[in-house]
Amino acid sequence: MTGMELHCDTCARQRIFEQPACTDHPRGSCPDRACTACGAAIVVAPVILLMDRRSRVFVKRHERQRRERQRREQQRRAA
Template identity: 75%
Template sequence: MELHCDTCARLRLFEKPACTDHPRATCPDWACTACGEATLVAPVILLMDRRPRVLLRRAA
């Protein structure tokens, strides 16, 4: 995967490092192949307000 590396200040190739301390089989972080900087790539989580909308009306 090609991402922007802050240390290199340009687009670089990133790969998943070997992960022994993470409980899942895959690690959530990626490492720059040029300098080794690690980057966490997390999915965007959207929180929605599920409360019903209240409509306020003026008295006629």
Template identity: 75%
Template structure:
């Protein structure tokens, strides 16, 4: 799979690294084959906005 590597500054080949801590057989993360930089895929629950919601009310 070819992706843009921020460390190399160009399009490089990325491969799955060995993954022993992931519950599935395949790891979702990728590593650049040229420099070793990683793209870490976080679970969706970590990407959610956890700030408290602000409710706006109209003046009566």
């Protein structure tokens, strides 16, 4: 296992983090890292969970519709 130096919140300083052995992960190795000094863990989320998978056209249309609803609501309140 090779370690990487990351900031440990528990130790409040730069520490070496290593990849622990993982028996419940399908590929046998966890994507997570553990501090070698105190054992604090950093959970690494898969990239696919961090991405917005909607198309840009859908997002822009949604934003335009939301602005229109807000504008109509403001006009209704003013009347």
